[in-house]
Amino acid sequence: MSSPSAEASSSSRTRQPNRFSAKGKNVVMTSHGRLPWYSPEGKNIEAYVIGIAGGSASGKTSVARAILSALNYVPTVLILSQDSFYRKHTQEEIDLAFKSDLDLDHPDSIDTALFAKCLADLKQGRACEIPVYSFVHHQRMPETKYLYGANVIIVEGIMALQSADMRALYDLKVFVNCDSDLMLARRIKRDVKERGRDVDGILDQYLRFVKASYDNFVQPSSKHADIIVPGSSNQLAIDLLVSHIKDQLDNRSLRFRSRLGRDGQSRPLANGKTQVTPSNNTTHTFGDTDEDSGVILLEQTAQLQGIMTILRDCETERGDFIFYADRLSTMIVEKALSLLPHEPHRVQTPVGMSTEGTISMQEDLVGVSILRSGGPFSHGLRRVVRDVPLGAMLIQSDPKTGEPILLSLDLPQSVKNGETSKTVRALLLDSQMGTGAAAMMAIRVLLDHGVPESNIIFLAFLISRRGLTTIRRAFPSVQVVTAAIDPDLYEMHLPLGNAVLGEAAGEGDYSITVVEHDTLGLQRLNLKGDGGDSGFEAGSSLEGYRIDNQNPNQVIDSDRPDSGSGSGFGERRDAGQETWSPTKQQVEELKFSRDRKDSMKEVKQKRAWVVSPGMGHIGDRYYLA
Numbered sequence: 334m335s336s337p338s339a340e341a342s343s344s345s346r347t348r349q350p351n352r353f354s355a356k357g358k359n360v361v362m363t364s365h366g367r368l369p370w371y372s373p374e375g376k377n378i379e380a381y382v383i384g385i386a387g388g389s390a391s392g393k394t395s396v397a398r399a400i401l402s403a404l405n406y407v408p409t410v411l412i413l414s415q416d417s418f419y420r421k422h423t424q425e426e427i428d429l430a431f432k433s434d435l436d437l438d439h440p441d442s443i444d445t446a447l448f449a450k451c452l453a454d455l456k457q458g459r460a461c462e463i464p465v466y467s468f469v470h471h472q473r474m475p476e477t478k479y480l481y482g483a484n485v486i487i488v489e490g491i492m493a494l495q496s497a498d499m500r501a502l503y504d505l506k507v508f509v510n511c512d513s514d515l516m517l518a519r520r521i522k523r524d525v526k527e528r529g530r531d532v533d534g535i536l537d538q539y540l541r542f543v544k545a546s547y548d549n550f551v552q553p554s555s556k557h558a559d560i561i562v563p564g565s566s567n568q569l570a571i572d573l574l575v576s577h578i579k580d581q582l583d584n585r586s587l588r589f590r591s592r593l594g595r596d597g598q599s600r601p602l603a604n605g606k607t608q609v610t611p612s613n614n615t616t617h618t619f620g621d622t623d624e625d626s627g628v629i630l631l632e633q634t635a636q637l638q639g640i641m642t643i644l645r646d647c648e649t650e651r652g653d654f655i656f657y658a659d660r661l662s663t664m665i666v667e668k669a670l671s672l673l674p675h676e677p678h679r680v681q682t683p684v685g686m687s688t689e690g691t692i693s694m695q696e697d698l699v700g701v702s703i704l705r706s707g708g709p710f711s712h713g714l715r716r717v718v719r720d721v722p723l724g725a726m727l728i729q730s731d732p733k734t735g736e737p738i739l740l741s742l743d744l745p746q747s748v749k750n751g752e753t754s755k756t757v758r759a760l761l762l763d764s765q766m767g768t769g770a771a772a773m774m775a776i777r778v779l780l781d782h783g784v785p786e787s788n789i790i791f792l793a794f795l796i797s798r799r800g801l802t803t804i805r806r807a808f809p810s811v812q813v814v815t816a817a818i819d820p821d822l823y824e825m826h827l828p829l830g831n832a833v834l835g836e837a838a839g840e841g842d843y844s845i846t847v848v849e850h851d852t853l854g855l856q857r858l859n860l861k862g863d864g865g866d867s868g869f870e871a872g873s874s875l876e877g878y879r880i881d882n883q884n885p886n887q888v889i890d891s892d893r894p895d896s897g898s899g900s901g902f903g904e905r906r907d908a909g910q911e912t913w914s915p916t917k918q919q920v921e922e923l924k925f926s927r928d929r930k931d932s933m934k935e936v937k938q939k940r941a942w943v944v945s946p947g948m949g950h951i952g953d954r955y956y957l958a
């Protein structure tokens with residue numbers, strides 16, 4: 334163990350840059366978005382919780398931050414400090430604290446009940462508002478801090494192992510054991526620098542309260558620890574701790590979008606895609622099963638069918654697509670609003686007559702779009718309910734695994750607030766539901782914030798039968814309003830992004846031939862070299878893929894047996910018919926693709942689930958020219 338003086342001189346010589354803010358001890362580290370934190374049945378899987386106790390300045394926060402850094406591959410790791418849970422003090426207590434006369438080291442100085450409740454909420458995946466405490470003012474501040482979405486929670490504090498209620502919530506209990514002189518020396522330095530204290534006050538407080546508390550409460554709580562970590566020269570101990578935590582987390586990892594998609598019958602298609610349909614699906618009509626009971630399918634009028642035909646048609650121009658998508662979203666929103674409670678309302682008409690009508694209860698209504706596809710819906714919603722608070726969730730698929738990832742969250746204030754969320758009625762907006770994985774994630778987020786399941790209405794232009802089954806099983810009280818239920822779902826491996834993939838040629842003359850148009854407007858290209866000094870010989874060829882910018886949502890599957898004209902897949906095109914000389918930009922893209930070939934080896938394709946007959950990628954068709 335290093336002596337205080339050795340540590341003091343070494344720390345002043347080699348000051349390490351701190352990755353995390355010194356202000357406030359509650360640190361949230363997020364990276365890479367958040368993978369599902371619940372089972373395929375939609376039930377939350379608990380966060381992994383580590384409790385770290387030890388004397389004041391023993392190094393608890395430093396150990397917690399070292400673990401947090403080492404877990405940088407985990408989406409959200411949170412350090413929850415006991416400091417936030419000091420009780421609210423009266424003015425008299427604050428005056429005593431400034432005279433170092435208030436005992437802030439007794440277990441009763443902590444609001445353990447609130448601490449345990451917040452931790453239990455976060456562990457269960459629920460959002461939580463925690464208090465903010467100021468060491469400079471010795472007081473709880475008026476503001477609170479919103480926390481949500483931790484996969485790993487590290488709790489640290491002198492009393493972290495003291496209460497049985499808290500201990501019951503830990504998966505791993507750690508005690509940081511440090512020499513008392515070293516702790517005192519560190520505390521003096523830290524409290525002068527960071528907590529606005531003077532040395533006399535620090536020593537008075539230490540001799541009156543801190544030392545006694547350590548001997549009577551803190552040190553004895555070490556008997557509950559699973560692991561004792563030294564308070565200095567502890568890198569090896571931290572490494573062992575981290576490796577243990579990583580093993581525990583690996584055992585909990587989830588992979589389930591593929592399971593959602595594959596639950597039904599699947600059959601490989603000639604073109605390498607996989608068709609998935611639920612086992613009971615082939616002759617299914619709406620209303621056949623219990624799962625349809627919570628689903629409101631818009632009345633299939635000729636007018637609606639006309640709109641759907643235009644939207645499904647891959648030849649529809651973007652301007653028309655936007656117009657009819659906006660129209661459809663308005664119709665679906667109107668239908669959803671009819672599900673809200675209404676109450677009688679008497680009015681005077683301009684001709685002086687009194688008449689009885691109804692008024693829709695919309696005060697607690699919010700709209701939350703699942704981006705990007707849910708974006709078009711917000712126009713429809715705003716048109717019908719002008720001032721409705723809107724939020725958004727960005728949920729994308731992991732290109733390698735196809736798993737949904739929550740990338741960002743912007744919820745209306747009434748949802749974030751645990752008090753008001755209980756009465757919120759939420760319209761969850763997405764243009765289509767495929768496997769149901771993104772819908773499930775979005776519903777889970779609302780439930781985690783306290784919105785009742787029966788107050789959630791999911792709105793979509795179309796949903797797949799498979800997705801509907803998934804959502805109805807997981808969340809039977811969520812209502813679904815849609816214009817169509819499509820029978821099929823395909824798993825596809827699509828080239829990633831806009832860049833052309835495949836090994837590209839060097840400089841020189843060559844032409845590109847479209848070999849195949851694929852769903853979502855992808856083209857399989859064949860490059861033919863015309864010779865010259867490029868080294869790309871005449872007659873040699875290579876293949877790649879790119880998005881057809883002229884027609885980004887061409888929905889054509891030439892390998893599909895029933896994909897002729899009128900099949901809902903659009904017109905069949907013969908392969909190899911289009912040939913053109915590439916533009917300068919296309920040549921650059923190809924070169925870029927070649928240069929990145931090595932780095933793209935691992936993630937060349939993304940997995941995607943495509944609803945059929947569907948409308949293609951509705952977000953792309955709406956937003957991209």
Ligand SMILES: Nc1ncnc2c1ncn2[C@@H]1O[C@H](COP(=O)(O)OP(=O)(O)O)[C@@H](O)[C@H]1O
Pocket residue numbers: 340344387388389390391392393394395396519520523564565566567
């Ligand atoms: N292993 C260590 N080696 C050197 N200094 C340390 C070590 N751990 C903590 N310290 C220093 O001791 C002081 C108190 O550490 P901190 O982690 O804030 O303690 P606690 O959270 O237990 O009160 C800080 O200034 C920190 O830089």
Ligand SMILES: O=c1ccn([C@@H]2O[C@H](COP(=O)(O)O)[C@@H](O)[C@H]2O)c(=O)[nH]1
Pocket residue numbers: 388389390416419430437438467468470471472490491538543
């Ligand atoms: O207003 C306050 C509240 C607490 N303290 C002291 O803080 C330590 C615990 O924090 P560590 O970060 O674990 O050191 C405790 O010993 C209290 O005496 C304070 O000085 N003022």
